[in-house]
Amino acid sequence: MTIRLDNVQGFGKDGMDAAMKSFGAVSQSMQAIAAETADYSKKTFEHGAEVLEKILGAKSLDKAVELQSDYLKASYESFIAQSNKMSELYADLAKEIYKPFEGLVGKFPATPFAGQTGS
Template sequence: MTIRLDTVQGFGKDGLDATMKSFGAVSQSMQAIAAEAVDYSKKSFEQGTQVLEQILGAKSLDSALELQSNYIKASYESFIAQSNRMSELYADLAKQIYKPLEGVVGKLPTSPFAGQATS
């Protein structure tokens, strides 16, 4: 049994093209994910610094504890929202990686020797 060379070359070219498209999608998506993470970190740091300044300037222990409590609640809500956003970005990344490969996988024969005469 032999495998037709033109069939193998066609799958190789299609696979390479799909892989290159997939790598491009990964690059763009990872840049978006990194930018999102940097923005969240920057905002979180700025909010923490601002609240710390307010706590240090508080006139009573009760007001300082209230500021801290409000900050913790807001930070938790912000973290949950950011986690959801990052989950969406990673889900989109997975879809973009698979999309170019989907066409190649659909073209694969069920048997590598399909359509060939047996000896």
């Protein structure tokens, strides 16, 4: 049985092109994810420092507890929003990784060795 080299080379080239596009998408998406993570971390740290200053400057225990409670609520809501945003970024990453390979599936013949004679 012989394998048609032009078919194999074509599939190999298409596969390599798709892989390179996929790697490019991964690189861009990971940069976006890293930037988003750094921005969120910076905002969270700054907000925590501001609240700590307010708590330390509070005139009463009730005011300090109120500030802490408000901070915890805001932090939780911010975390949930950030988690949703990160989930979307990772979902987009998965879609971008797969996208270059979508066209390849239809190019593969159902029977790759059909019409070839055995030797």
